[in-house]
Amino acid sequence: MSPPELVDLRAIESAREVIAGRVHRTPLLSSAAAAATIRQATGVRLADDRLYLKAEHLQKTGSFKPRGMTARVAALNAAERERGIVTVSAGNAAQGYAYAGAALGVPVTVVMPAAAVRSKVEAAAGYGARVVLEGNTMDETFAALDRIREEEGLLYCHPFDDPLVVAGHGSVGLEVLDDLPEIDVAVVGIGGGGLISGVAAALKERRPRVRVFGVEPIGSEAVTLALAAGKPVPIQPSSVADGLNAPFAGELTLAMIQVYVDEVVLVDDATILAGLRFALARLKQVVEPAGAAALGATLAGRIRIRDGERVAVVLSGGNVEVTRLGELIGRVAPLPA
Incomplete structure (x- = not known):
């Protein structure tokens, strides 16, 4: 079987035009408190003393x-x-x-x-x-x-392994570049890989020096296993981040991650939920576990960041079961004081 054709920048730009007016152009938030927490965890001082956060939890339907x-x-x-x-x-x-x-x-x-x-x-x-x-x-x-x-x-219609789906999701990356043209690092949660594939392609094609990190839950590491095997591997996913519980990586998304993503990091549920709690307590933003995975990994010092770099995290969704918030917050891992 021949490898799938990658989604290119032209396709992402075309998709952005198609969806304009039908979806929100979400804001890029920033947090000095998050930057300070990262400095406590790693000793690294972020550019502008802020962590930037792409607010896709404020998108229509509550996710990207x-x-x-x-x-x-x-x-x-x-x-x-x-x-x-x-x-x-x-x-x-x-x-x-x-x-x-x-x-x-x-x-x-x-x-x-x-x-x-x-x-x-x-x-x-x-x-x-x-x-x-x-x-x-x-x-x-x-x-x-x-x-x-x-x-x-x-x-x-596939939920993630489709070139038009990937291209549409890539509009997130274009918006980040519009708002933060000097971005150095992007951090994105991974389920089947549709979001990170589009975002990474948009970022790297426009600004090749950007480093893109993916975050997967332990127990739902479909992409990590696929990267090791060189092909999609079926799994029975199990994680608190139900939005990242893909049963396999896509053929297309795997190929794009191999080209455009620098590293995929695995985190446990407690770290993901620490991101959720931080978003609620310090950012005053309600995100679901899947939407908090990239934030939790970054706050915990799991992402390789250098002094003076501009870092953006995608808050990919906010569809948390509100009646479970207390239970979820009770399962968090401690962040640096």
Whole structure:
């Protein structure tokens, strides 16, 4: 099998034009408190004495997903739009496709695990999608997807391993460069790899000196295992960061990560939840565990940063089950005082 064609800067710029006006241009926040915490952990002083934070948790549906999903749905022809689409997701991709389908008049079916976060299920349905809850494992959920697709003749739209999805997500990187043109380091959470693939390509093609770090949860390290094996490896993911619990890396996303990402770091759930607590207590921002993974790793000193570098972290989502916040905060790891 020939390697997949990588998503280039032109595709990302085109996708940005397609989704403009349909998704938010999210702000780039900054935090002196976060920079001080990193200095305590590593001895490194960040440029401007601030850590920059791309606020994708403030995006429509509460995560970055509508960027790529809107780009994908907008490319459907008339016959495909009439058929309708089906996808599979633990939550945020479901909401992203549901939102895009509603905005563009395309029927959407999303297949989610039986134990999917209830607020994400309700949100996907609220955006107009038909939600099917099935499967105690991702294998079972994907089997349900295949059955529904065949029975109903729906078009399958991948939650992350699709060039249009990656290109749409790459608009995050373009916006970061617009707001922070002298960025040195970007840190992005990884599930299936769609977000980091697009962001890294946008950043590196415009500013090759940028170093891009990915963060994966221990227990859901689909990309780390794929990098070691040189090909996607199926796993049974298990992490508090349900939005990063991809059952495999994509063929396309793996190829892009191999080219554009400098390093992938593994962190435990307690470190991820420390990022969530810091965002809530010091940044006054509500993020979900998946959205806090990159922040938690950076605050804990897990990212190789040099003195004087400008660092941006992507807060990728804010769809946390609010009734579980107390429980989640109680499981955090200590950060430097």
